Amino acid sequence: DIGAMIGAAYGTDAQNKFNQIWSAHDGFFVDYTTGVAKNDKAMQDKAVTDLTDAYVPQFADFISGATGLPRDTVVQLTTEHVLTTKAIVDAQGAKDWPGTYAAIRKAYAHMQMIADPLSEAIAKKMADKFPGDATNKAVDFRVALNNLLQEHLYLASDATGAALGGRTDEFKAAGDALNSNGTDIGAAIGSLYGADAQNKFNQIWSAHNGFFVDYTSGVATKDQAKMTKAVNDLTTVYVPQFSSFLASATGLPTDAISQLTTMHVLTTKAIVDDQAANNFSQAALDDRAAAAHMEMIGDPLAAAIAKKLPQKFN
Numbered sequence: 001d002i003g004a005m006i007g008a009a010y011g012t013d014a015q016n017k018f019n020q021i022w023s024a025h026d027g028f029f030v031d032y033t034t035g036v037a038k039n040d041k042a043m044q045d046k047a048v049t050d051l052t053d054a055y056v057p058q059f060a061d062f063i064s065g066a067t068g069l070p071r072d073t074v075v076q077l078t079t080e081h082v083l084t085t086k087a088i089v090d091a092q093g094a095k096d097w098p099g100t101y102a103a104i105r106k107a108y109a110h111m112q113m114i115a116d117p118l119s120e121a122i123a124k125k126m127a128d129k130f131p132g133d134a135t136n137k138a139v140d141f142r143v144a145l146n147n148l149l150q151e152h153l154y155l156a157s158d159a160t161g162a163a164l165g166g167r168t169d170e171f172k173a174a175g176d177a178l179n180s181n182g183t184d185i186g187a188a189i190g191s192l193y194g195a196d197a198q199n200k201f202n203q204i205w206s207a208h209n210g211f212f213v214d215y216t217s218g219v220a221t222k223d224q225a226k227m228t229k230a231v232n233d234l235t236t237v238y239v240p241q242f243s244s245f246l247a248s249a250t251g252l253p254t255d256a257i258s259q260l261t262t263m264h265v266l267t268t269k270a271i272v273d274d275q276a277a278n279n280f281s282q283a284a285l286d287d288r289a290a291a292a293h294m295e296m297i298g299d300p301l302a303a304a305i306a307k308k309l310p311q312k313f314n
Helices: 002-010 012-038 041-067 071-093 097-125 137-164 168-193 195-221 224-250 254-276 280-308
Strands: none
Touching: 002 012, 012 041, 012 071, 041 071, 041 097, 071 097, 097 137, 097 168, 137 168, 137 195, 137 254, 137 280, 168 195, 195 224, 195 254, 224 254, 224 280, 254 280
């Protein structure tokens, strides 16, 4: 999918070149992970060398040539991607779950530090394909909101997967990261609407995380009554509360927000059901679909907020 976006901007040859470099770097991370799992230091060292001496310069040359960004800048950003991803694997290998999820959040946030300058440089270089200002505050807010919402989804599915797998320590760490993500979204709301709105959002959002935990617990114990209550809480408590809150804050129609929020509930529920059935290939597909849907929520919210509060986005 990333390669297709590159191809849309630069053509098929660039798409193929990107895919080749990107696929190789995925493979190097698999090699490193395998080395960690086997406690094979030589395999780990070779994978790190492949990442730093093959992937980083190839990717930097490709991106710098395509965008005009300084090669040294791309090298620094890409090297940081390698190191932050390596830190996740190391923490996972040590079963350091708080460290793992701290590293996941750090590495995830760093990807925006790569994507922002790349997308801005591409938009500037190809103004005919990307008219408008790619650097304005409203765009920054939309991207940041979407990233946080999608991170919420991925952390939630990590937490439910750990819970269903009986990995109690990992579940706690994932849940803590999920709560921290929610606090960050609340802080973004508070920066625009004030402390009362932030507190209200946090209350609603935290409750909906709890309802998903209840559903997962019900699935794990095959407690149909608990599952039914959790779904009811999500659809008849969370969805109306959240929709009313956002409609008031943004001016968007309540029904439109309700439909989007209900879809978030259903797409997340589908992941839990897949995980419980040990259908991990489908869980991975549904995870990506649910994460993509978060952008369908974030985009109209960000646009409506920027329109309603123009003084915040000058």
